[in-house]
Amino acid sequence: MPLSGVRVIDLTDERGIYGAKLLADLGADVVRPEPPEGDPLRQRGPLTATDKAAQTSLWHAFFASNRRFFTLDLDTASGREQLDQLLLRADIVLTCDNAFAVKEADLAKRSAQRPELIVIDVSSFGTSGPWKNYLAPDLIAGALAGAAATTGDIDTPPLKGFGELNFMVSGAYVAIAALAALAKVRKDGQGQRAEISVHECIASCLEHVLMFYWYAETMQRPEGKVLPRRGALHWSDAYAVMPAQNGSVMVTPAPDFDTQLMWLIEEGVQEDLIDPKYQEPENLRLRVERSMQILRAWAAGKDARELFLQAQERHCPYGWVLPLEAVAENPQLAARDWYRKLTINDQTITAPGAAYHFSNTENEIELPLSPHTAAATDAAAILSDLGWSAS
Numbered sequence: 598m599p600l601s602g603v604r605v606i607d608l609t610d611e612r613g614i615y616g617a618k619l620l621a622d623l624g625a626d627v628v629r630p631e632p633p634e635g636d637p638l639r640q641r642g643p644l645t646a647t648d649k650a651a652q653t654s655l656w657h658a659f660f661a662s663n664r665r666f667f668t669l670d671l672d673t674a675s676g677r678e679q680l681d682q683l684l685l686r687a688d689i690v691l692t693c694d695n696a697f698a699v700k701e702a703d704l705a706k707r708s709a710q711r712p713e714l715i716v717i718d719v720s721s722f723g724t725s726g727p728w729k730n731y732l733a734p735d736l737i738a739g740a741l742a743g744a745a746a747t748t749g750d751i752d753t754p755p756l757k758g759f760g761e762l763n764f765m766v767s768g769a770y771v772a773i774a775a776l777a778a779l780a781k782v783r784k785d786g787q788g789q790r791a792e793i794s795v796h797e798c799i800a801s802c803l804e805h806v807l808m809f810y811w812y813a814e815t816m817q818r819p820e821g822k823v824l825p826r827r828g829a830l831h832w833s834d835a836y837a838v839m840p841a842q843n844g845s846v847m848v849t850p851a852p853d854f855d856t857q858l859m860w861l862i863e864e865g866v867q868e869d870l871i872d873p874k875y876q877e878p879e880n881l882r883l884r885v886e887r888s889m890q891i892l893r894a895w896a897a898g899k900d901a902r903e904l905f906l907q908a909q910e911r912h913c914p915y916g917w918v919l920p921l922e923a924v925a926e927n928p929q930l931a932a933r934d935w936y937r938k939l940t941i942n943d944q945t946i947t948a949p950g951a952a953y954h955f956s957n958t959e960n961e962i963e964l965p966l967s968p969h970t971a972a973a974t975d976a977a978a979i980l981s982d983l984g985w986s987a988s
Contacts, residue, residue: 598624599955603688603779604985606630607664608702610638610693611735611761612795613719614660615768617691620775622951622966626983627664628683631972632697636666645941653941658969659948662939666972667979671701679976686985687714688782689775694720695732708790715778716790717771723794733795735761742799747806751825759921766802767795805832817882835885838918839893844901846908847916850888857888860911866895940968 600623607617607629621627629636641656670676680698684690684707692699704716721738722728728741736757739745744763748756770793778789806824809832813822829838829847836849850857861867868891875884896904901917908915919927930936939948948966973979 600625602626604628604686605689605691605775606683606687607661608690608692608696608699609719609771610696611641611764612721612767613691613693613717613771613793614638615765616717616719616771616775617664617768618660618662619769619772620689620691621663625689628979628983628985629661629664629666630669630680630683630698630976631666633668633670635972636661636697645944651942653969655941655946658939658941661969663967665979665983666970667976668972668974669698669976671698676976677701679980682980682985685711689715689717689779691717691771691775692719694718704790708788712788713782713786714788715775715782716788717774717778717793718790719767719771719793719795721794722796724792728796735763738767738795739763739799742796743803743806744799746826747803748828749826750828753826755826763795763799767793767798770798808832833885834882834889837889837893839896841896841899841901841904845918846896846899846901846904847918848889848892848896848904849914850885850892852914853912854884854888856911857892857913860913861891861895864895866891937966939966942969 600620603620603625605617605620605625605627607614607621607627609617617627617629636657638661639654639657641654643655644652645655646652669679671680680701684702690702690704690707692702692704704718708714708716718724720729721733722731733741736745739758739762740755742763744758745755748758774789774791774793778791782788809816809818809824810822818824829836831837831849833851835851836847838845839848858867858870861870870884870887870891874880875887905915905917924930933954935950936947937950938945
């Protein structure tokens with residue numbers, strides 16, 4: 598596996614655990630210590646059963662995949678010694694502020710002792726600035742960083758994104774930072790300590806919003822730098838989700854306006870788009886606006902699936918908007934063996950797989966999801982088995 602032999606300590610909460618998952622699923626040797634009372638994330642829904650005694654968190658099984666768990670009692674000398682053994686042998690430590698064992702780890706001291714150590718620190722708003730001591734759950738994080746403001750239309754309130762997409766963004770940045778730091782260690786032996794702000798991670802993804810703010814004069818929008826909510830409409834106005842028969846389709850005349858125009862001409866619905874004025878560079882915005890008006894009326898009479906397939910044949914980058922249940926049945930994902938089997942309490946379920954494939958000269962490298970387990974109580978045995986102990 599790409600990260601085989603890389604030792605990672607996972608001291609994260611919801612804000613960074615997806616990054617630990619990405620590293621674990623790439624083959625890193627990831628351990629996640631838990632307090633004696635258990636990891637609170639094991640109580641996150643959805644759960645496998647209504648019977649409280651039999652409940653297991655599907656959320657935890659997915660986000661904490663492919664790692665070892667063990668109980669670490671930091672109120673005891675043996676527990677503190679075990680944490681010390683972990684920190685002496687780890688390549689990467691992933692943390693979230695206020696998460697279990699982060700304070701006791703004293704990572705500033707560890708980094709000074711071991712210059713090769715990589716530490717990735719996650720917080721809601723960073724360690725400086727007026728909001729540095731604030732906390733934000735996923736919904737609040739998305740609202741304060743601007744993601745929620747982009748949802749909904751002008752006459753509706755903002756919408757909550759599905760699941761915890763904001764924390765998956767920060768988790769992805771955790772993995773990126775860890776891999777970048779690992780590359781540097783392998784190059785010159787020098788470790789890194791990276792600070793990940795959930796707030797900044799989300800804001801960095803708002804290209805479709807910030808384009809208006811930064812280039813207000815170029816855009817020449819009457820609304821100014823800050824536009825009202827626009828639903829699925831792209832900053833260029835040339836991409837929009839449009840209702841069709843039996844569903845919706847993301848429709849665009851870009852990047853080849855002429856190919857789209859020829860399609861409309863074939864169907865006799867081009868209206869005035871053949872007027873030479875639309876070919877003039879200074880009228881590009883006018884051409885976009887008129888094209889989208891015609892496309893919206895045209896798409897409304899088309900079957901969503903057929904329109905998508907016809908667009909693909911013509912190399913027009915339309916997107917068929919699928920409901921969640923249709924995504925689960927998507928033939929593209931099935932053909933690429935995206936789904937993985939996950940064992941929870943002797944029950945095998947189908948789980949989402951990795952969003953990538955690696956290959957070598959002989960065969961594809963795929964890491965199956967390991968069975969979801971409870972935290973081990975014999976931490977010393979786990980450390981010895983991993984080769985992380987002094988023995």
